[in-house]
Amino acid sequence: MTDKTSDSGGEFEREPVSENALLGQSKFWGMYAGEHAAGTEFMIGPLFLSAGASLQDLLIGLLLGNILAVLTWRFLVAPIAIAKRMTLYYQLERITGGSLVKLYNFINGVLFCFLAGAMITVSASAVGIPFGIDYAVPEAMFGLGAPSFTGLVVLVGIVIAIVAAAGYSTVARFANIAAPWMIGIFAACGIVSMAQMGATDWSTISEGKWWTDAIDFVQSKDGEKSFPFWQIVVFAWLCNGAMHFGMADLSIFRFAKSRNAGWAPSIGMFLGHYMAWIAAALLLAAQIKLSQDHAANPGALAWGALGWTGILCVVIAGWTTANPTIYRAGLAFQAMIPKSSRTVMTLVAGAVATVAGAFPNLSAQLLGFVGTYGTVLGPMGAVIFVDFWLMKKFGLEDEYSTKTNQSISIPVLVAWLLPVSVGLYLIFWQGIFAAYAVVPCWIACGVIYLVLSKMTQTKVDAKGAES
């Protein structure tokens, strides 16, 4: 999206997008191609190998999961986006009231900071390679890396935060320019890694020993782990749960001329979350084969395959992801404190992200983090789904908070917090894989919202007063 039409650009934020502002399909395909071939892919790909996923499960599981993700965008998000043409935040405000949206926004902002923190870690891992600065993941979750690496994270974080505070239109343009090149670099990383492992003929490739040897090596060091087929499917499907099940991408598809724009995420899924993840995993397999080193250091992995080009790719991929993420987090914090300056709030977001980035173990937890992110924010999408498709069918009022001038909807608050609390308990105290919680929480939220609305709604007269 261009600045003029973006969520942060100030247009159509409190009104439906007008007919003459609608965009053609190519804009959406281009945007999704760039957004999902990002710095995170360098972290996520190797984690599959580290977690013990078999190659066959990875190839088929990611395929199935990504198809499910695209179908969710197309059939869950696009129809509502086209019908209402409003941002997620404005739709939520009309349903839940302004105060609840601010709470949602704040939580969104904090989670954005952790995501940006992982990207700062990724960028710093690459910047440190030419200077011989060591990136190592400590045992403790909140353990710092080497002092030189922590210093580098702070420097990278300061630069990214200052650029984000200055506004991110230049970075957005640079990200667009870099996107096709980055996709090419991901492909090149995979091809070079295969060659480095000697997997250059069909019989060696299909035998797959180069992959199983790498997994055996990791497990001999870190202990036995497994990452079964359905876990891969669910992860690929729901790692962007906040965007599709959570309806965050309503803000994007409201500009679409037709529902078919909902197919556009397929380019991001199959280039970024399929090809790039597998290529990044191959980088680690090749590093293990060549140097018996199983540290998933994005900078070192890319350096081993492509030298300076690889380093540039990791730095640019991390930077172009972290920058808009910090910018959006700043906007979310600013919405909490309306009189605050956007620049100050963006710097605050940058500071939080930098602190998070200083703990390398947090970025090593990305597989769990994105599932948790979807579990926390995804259920709000169920509120929008129920409000749009079911409220009138059950004889209830849609957009009830707007019609009754409520600042907070208790049915929505309970419907959101109750399943999310249970989901977080299961993730953090019972150890379930985070992405497994997304769909149950989403369904529970929708059902609770519907039932509580049935119990609490009163008739609204034509003037909007309750009677």
Next chain:
Amino acid sequence: MSPIAKLVSLVALIVTVAPSLLYFFGVLSLDAMKWIALAGTIAWFVSTPMWMGRKQTG
């Protein structure tokens, strides 16, 4: 200018990615592949800003 810049970008992208295939098939050494990919990268970032994301004039 724009059509030429687009052509240069296309060639630059090919020069960035194709060496990895040549390395895969044993035509190029690892070092040669890395330097050619870097040259393609530089060409990409010089040529692409000349046309991508710029408003059309005239």
